Amino acid sequence: VNNFDLELIAARLEALEETIIHRFIDRAQFAHNEPAYLPQHSGFAGAEQYSLFQVRLEAQERLDAEFGRYVVPEERPYTTELPAPRREVRLPDTGIALIAYDCINQTPKICSAYLSCLAALCPPGDDGQHGSSVEHDVSALQAIARRVHYGALYVAESKYRRSPDLYRELIRSGDAEQLLLLLTRPEVESAVVTRLAAKVERLQAHVNRSIRRTIAPALLVEFYRDTVIPLTKAGQVAYLLRR
């Protein structure tokens, strides 16, 4: 398997996009539950000063870190100062030409964009299900981070390998703006969001609406257009500049 075959990368990005859709739909089954996002309202013994969302996100990432999740290049955490893995993780050589993966970490922006879209994604109000809501948030955030960072690392490396001279020149001069231009393909981006909208429709076509809330394709289209796609490209530029 060639990790940098663009067709394979595109297929993998498509699979990751499916996961994101499912996790948005799952989160939308609960109300917005704003108190779960208020600092000093966690109600969690020993961590009262944070929001319940923050406490859950950090606790899950600490656990995942101990199991070695962040050894995988595209798994970038939202939390800093995580513990080291408590097991040895042997990965096949990825071919990614960077060791300090967190140079490309876009999670702060992903997180704030995600939290901003909750009001449109979920029914308003408070259904009391704060624990489930933040559990689903973490799961959605992990899926988004995986998509963004996988795209950042693998698409950038793949494009570099196809035209090394072209990229080397811009990297040498540190020309982030030209790099971004070179990485941008509007027709691919518009094909991605069109496919995404169709998939959101299709995945909900047979849903029993008496029990499952559905989500608007436009919401995910906007999230991709304003967040996933630009942050993937920002990650690509960051990767190339450090390559």
Add this chain to the structure above:
Amino acid sequence: VNNFDLELIAARLEALEETIIHRFIDRAQFAHNEPAYLPQHSGFAGAEQYSLFQVRLEAQERLDAEFGRYVVPEERPYTTELPAPRREVRLPDTGIALIAYDCINQTPKICSAYLSCLAALCPPGDDGQHGSSVEHDVSALQAIARRVHYGALYVAESKYRRSPDLYRELIRSGDAEQLLLLLTRPEVESAVVTRLAAKVERLQAHVNRSIRRTIAPALLVEFYRDTVIPLTKAGQVAYLLRR
């Protein structure tokens, strides 16, 4: 909302079944990875005597317990001696006439049935992705336990409320066998597995097979027929006998 409206319960069971299908498909993307299930092979510092699967399952359930997951009647854990919640969880009154929810806990049998079906679910061999495999196992097991115990508690209470005299009689005489007979409706069970098979097909119809492995509907049908349905009924009998 009446928690014991049978139509609503059926719709909720259907939604939970969708989650189970997704999680089986997600797990099937990884190889069987047998070493992850061998005791004394966790390679996890401080827990070397267990399997990686056991270590992950227990760690996740300890975290979830602290956030209050097991306060919810249908969320039954696989692990015993879990910590108390570190936050106060306020649930609306469920109407379930039992406090010691674990009287109906079927997780030991769910777990062994699930582990036995991994060989048929996943491609054989070892792809090195043990961490991801056991993470997906935990997620699948949680979905199955939720489905089984929700069905056990809510279907049993709903049926009891529709014919209290009938059930009271059998409960008084402790007649588990007759209770089981009374709870069994072969035509409903066969409709469930038929729907399940169709749903597994439909959910995978548009999948890009170059990147996503698909699973056989028969595998899930068998798992429902031999595990989910009988254990749900065993839970119903256990609930009624203690009601």
